Amino acid sequence: MVERILAGSNVTSFRGPDGEALGARVPPHNYEAEQALLGAVLANNAVYDRVHEFLLPEHFADALHGRIYDAIGKLIQRGQIANLLTLKNQFDQDPALIEIGGAQYLARLANAVVTIINADDYGRTVHDLYLRRQLIELGEEVVNGAFRYDIEMPATDQIEQAEQQLYELAETGQTEGGPRIFSSALTEAISMAEAAFKRDSHVTGVTTGLADLDRKLGGLHPSDLVILAGRPSMGKTALATNLAFNAARAYREERDEFGKVEVREGAKVAFFSLEMSAEQLATRILAEQSGISSDRIRRGDVKQEDFPTFVAVSRELATLPLFIDDTPAMTVSGLRTRARRLKRQHGLGLIVIDYLQLMRGSPTARNENRVQEISEITRGLKAIAKELDVPILALSQLSRAVEQREDKRPQLADLRESGSIEQDADVVMFIFREQYYHERSEPKQREDETDAKYQERMGRWQDRGERIHNVAEVNIAKQRHGPIGTVELFFDGMLTKFGDLMRDDRLPDVRS
Numbered sequence: 001m002v003e004r005i006l007a008g009s010n011v012t013s014f015r016g017p018d019g020e021a022l023g024a025r026v027p028p029h030n031y032e033a034e035q036a037l038l039g040a041v042l043a044n045n046a047v048y049d050r051v052h053e054f055l056l057p058e059h060f061a062d063a064l065h066g067r068i069y070d071a072i073g074k075l076i077q078r079g080q081i082a083n084l085l086t087l088k089n090q091f092d093q094d095p096a097l098i099e100i101g102g103a104q105y106l107a108r109l110a111n112a113v114v115t116i117i118n119a120d121d122y123g124r125t126v127h128d129l130y131l132r133r134q135l136i137e138l139g140e141e142v143v144n145g146a147f148r149y150d151i152e153m154p155a156t157d158q159i160e161q162a163e164q165q166l167y168e169l170a171e172t173g174q175t176e177g178g179p180r181i182f183s184s185a186l187t188e189a190i191s192m193a194e195a196a197f198k199r200d201s202h203v204t205g206v207t208t209g210l211a212d213l214d215r216k217l218g219g220l221h222p223s224d225l226v227i228l229a230g231r232p233s234m235g236k237t238a239l240a241t242n243l244a245f246n247a248a249r250a251y252r253e254e255r256d257e258f259g260k261v262e263v264r265e266g267a268k269v270a271f272f273s274l275e276m277s278a279e280q281l282a283t284r285i286l287a288e289q290s291g292i293s294s295d296r297i298r299r300g301d302v303k304q305e306d307f308p309t310f311v312a313v314s315r316e317l318a319t320l321p322l323f324i325d326d327t328p329a330m331t332v333s334g335l336r337t338r339a340r341r342l343k344r345q346h347g348l349g350l351i352v353i354d355y356l357q358l359m360r361g362s363p364t365a366r367n368e369n370r371v372q373e374i375s376e377i378t379r380g381l382k383a384i385a386k387e388l389d390v391p392i393l394a395l396s397q398l399s400r401a402v403e404q405r406e407d408k409r410p411q412l413a414d415l416r417e418s419g420s421i422e423q424d425a426d427v428v429m430f431i432f433r434e435q436y437y438h439e440r441s442e443p444k445q446r447e448d449e450t451d452a453k454y455q456e457r458m459g460r461w462q463d464r465g466e467r468i469h470n471v472a473e474v475n476i477a478k479q480r481h482g483p484i485g486t487v488e489l490f491f492d493g494m495l496t497k498f499g500d501l502m503r504d505d506r507l508p509d510v511r512s
Contacts (some may be wrong), residue, residue: 002189023099027061027132027133027136028129028132028133029061029062029129029133030061030125030126030129031061031065031356032064032429033122033125033126033129033143034060034061034062034065034122034126034246035065035067035109036067036118036119036122037051037119037122037123038065038072039071039109039110039111040118040119040122041069041119042072042082042084042087042106042109042110042259043084043110045072045076045081045082047119048072048073048076050081050119050120051119051120051123051124052073054123054124054127054233055069055126055127057069057070057073057121058125058128058130058276058334059127059130060126061126061129061130061133064097068087068091068097068106068109071087071090071091072087073225074243075087077112077253083110084103084106084107085112087106088103088106089368091103091106104337104435128486131169134169136167137418138162138165138169139168141165142158142162145162146158146160147159159331160331160334160337161333163333163334163336163337164333203217203218203219204218204221205217205218205219205220205221205222205224205391206219206220206221206247206266206267206349206350206391207219207246207247207250207265207266208220208243208246208247209242209243209245209246209247209249209488210242210243210246210487210498210499210500211249211500212487212489212500212501213474213487213489216476216482216483216485216487217427217476217479217482218391218481218482219281220243220247220391221481222385222389222391223385223389223390223391224385224391224392224426224427224480225378225381225382225385225391225392225394225424225425225426225427226391226392226393226394226425226426226427226428226429227356227394227395227396227415227421227422227425227427227428227429228240228393228394228395228396228429228431229395229396229397229398229410229414229415229421229429229431230398230410230429230431230432231397231398231402231403231408231410231432232397233436234379234431234432234433234436234472235431235433235472235491235496235498236354236355236395236431237275237284237354237355237395238284238491238496238497238498239431239472239474239498240271240352240354240395241271241281241284241285241288241496242288242392242497242498243352243393244269244271244322244350244352245285245288245320245322246266247266247267247269247350248266248267248268248269248320248321248322249266249320249351250265250266250267250483251263251265251266251267251349252264252265252266252322263349266349267321267348267349267350268321268322268323268346268347268348268349268350269321269322269323269346269348269349269350269351269352270323270325270338270339270342270350270351270352271322271323271324271332271352271354272325272327272335272338272351272352272353272354273310273325273326273354274326274327274328274329274330274353274354274355274358275354275355275358276326276354276361277326278324278325278326281324281326282317282324283297283298284316284496286310286313286314286317287495287496287497288310288495288496288497289313289316290306290310290313291309291495292306292309292310293494293495294495294496295494300367321346321347321388323342323346325338328358329358329359329360330359330360331359331360331361332359332360332361332376332377332380332381332384333380334386335353335359335381335384336380336384339351339388340387340388341383343388343390348388348390349390349509350390350391350392350393351384351385351388351390351391351392352392352393352394352395353381353392353393353394353395354395355394355395355396355397356374356377356378356381356395356396356397356421357374357396357397359377360373360377361373361376361377361380373405374420374421375420378394378420378421378423378424379420379424379426381394381424382424382425396415396421398410398414398415398430399414399415401413401414402414407430408432408437409430409473409475410430410432410475411430411476411477412428412477412478415428422478425478426479426480426481427476427478427479427480428476428477428478429474429475429476429477430474430475430477431472431473431474432472432473432474432475433471433472433473433491434468434471434473435465435468435469435470435471438461438464438465438468439465441461442461443457443458443461470490470491470492470493471488471489471490471491471501472489472490472491472498473487473489474485474486474487474488474489475489488501489501490502
């Protein structure tokens with residue numbers, strides 16, 4: 001507890017619950033547990049295999065115990081037996097060990113072992129106390145950093161830095177991973193297939209609400225980083241908003257016989273909008289569902305009879321498990337903290353980020369250029385997707401090279417600022433609307449061209465315009481777990497709404 005001991009003073013005293021000054025307190029430790037663990041390892045080297053994945057030499061409060069543990073580990077990893085005889089040679093000349101009894105101290109460790117059954121508990125006790133000492137040290141750093149005023153390190157950056165350090169500390173010694181027997185993974189895969197079979201959409205991941213896209217992707221899969229890229233005015237944000245809304249609207253859960261909640265369809269969605277405000281996104285969704293253009297809503301150009309529609313749509317939208325965070329220039333560590341908190345408090349099944357290039361790397365990283373920073377961001381997003389076991393849909397800008405080509409359909413090489421986007425992503429999709437470019441390429445009659453020839457060209461241009469009107473293409477250029485290819489969607493520009501394209505024939509490839 002922090003107390004102010006002098007009224008009107010800027011002196012702060014840090015004291016514990018019993019009023020004792022923290023500076024006088026001994027950091028938490030348990031030398032007996034450390035000795036018991038070392039003795040158990042000396043008695044049976046197999047104990048080392050059970051603790052070495054999460055317990056390191058620096059985790060011991062007594063540095064000498066850490067050195068003994070390190071020496072034992074090196075012998076075992078070389079395929080040798082670690083016992084009193086093999087360790088004696090290493091420590092015969094060690095002044096620190098000689099000071100406390102030399103080889104006799106090692107013998108005392110080995111002989112004092114009562115059982116090796118509790119060796120795992122000894123190791124976790126040592127590790128837990130290490131984390132507590134690190135928390136104390138981190139707390140002191142946070143306090144000292146807050147007292148130091150640095151114009152280049154605002155308080156928000158200090159908070160994010162502290163959150164990042166806490167996250168890294170929490171990950172220290174995690175043992176949930178490691179090899180799994182294949183039958184376990186196989187059972188899980190069959191369970192996923194069964195769950196997909198029972199769903200109305202028959203997809204294994206989070207539904208996009210678009211049948212053709214779901215058929216190609218199988219939904220948005222947990223732990224996947226999905227990149228949706230495109231040039232400005234192609235409809236990236238509109239499509240991402242539609243996918244987030246569709247997933248949230250489809251959300252259904254049920255409880256199994258043990259009372260555990262299982263998601264049957266859809267997902268709870270977190271939409272991190274670094275470009276648009278929460279109100280602008282809400283206006284877009286309101287326009288999509290009410291059938292009244294967002295431009296009219298924004299300008300107040302609505303009729304009296306429109307308001308009952310607004311009320312009815314708003315009631316439905318208010319129940320959606322859709323969370324919007326419009327904090328600008330968010331860092332990866334800040335996003336991770338908010339996503340983890342959201343998952344813990346409300347549950348989370350999908351993260352949408354609009355858009356990648358507006359994010360920042362960690363405050364402490366020293367990236368020499370933007371390419372390195374984007375690489376750090378994509379690696380961080382992939383790590384978050386795996387940690388939280390949710391798909392992340394991140395929007396990305398494309399380079400201007402697209403505009404210089406006759407065929408303006410994007411390619412993987414057009415991803416802006418970093419090849420790591422393509423490398424780290426599980427799925428890369430491009431959104432393309434030929435109509436946007438077609439409307440800006442109306443034919444002009446050439447000086448040496450007859451009226452008949454010009455009308456022929458104009459006719460072909462108009463025919464093509466009719467064929468591509470309200471049509472958008474989503475080109476899946478990379479997919480680790482499935483096929484690539486192009487999906488055509490319906491797009492209503494007035495309502496910024498995507499839907500399934502209700503036709504079977506393909507667009508002819510006519511370019512003249």
